[in-house]
Amino acid sequence: DIQMTQSPSSLSASVGDRVTITCRASQSISSYLNWYQQKPGKAPKLLIYAASSLQSGVPSRFSGSGSGTDFTLTITSLQPEDFATYYCQQSYSTLGSFGQGTKVEIK
């Protein structure tokens, strides 16, 4: 099984900050890496697929990078609506596993 590990588990940031979340796979997954945003009581929302492709309608302040085992989600200029939990997910294998999540909180 492929294990996905996110860091940090949580972070505090201010509006306007640049935020970086990392995700590491236990084996190479090429670029089969997706990022989701989840707000309390809501379903996850796809932000990035294929490691760096922005899903339609997602603001350009979100970007993704990486390949192989190490990946990054970056939010430039954090906005009030970006405070949420972010999950990475590998789609290299069937029923691709999720990371444990990174909660972005207001400082």
Next chain:
Amino acid sequence: QVQLQESGPGLVKPSETLSLTCTVSGGSISSYYWSWIRQPAGKGLEWIGRIYSSGSTNYNPSLKSRVTMSVDTSKNQFSLKLNSVTAADTAVYFCARVEYYSGWYPVDYWGQGTLVTVSS
């Protein structure tokens, strides 16, 4: 715009069967993978399984012995049955679509989620 809506009982007794249905609107259920994913309160996301519109399935090995998924293309619905439930199965259950035309298989549409509590 594709929309998914879960339906089913919110309370199930221990040892009984959890049954949920997902109704897809705004698009055809044909030629896509459809999934069930669950999330216990305050925890992360766990795949339960996926089903193709033809009926072929893939289940999480940890749940495989208790899970059955089915699809009804005439009603644009797919369903989940999880038997012999325990309190550990208490979670929000999401139905979702796996997009594969891009070749990258992200989960691009999700239902709002439905809370299922296992309790006597």
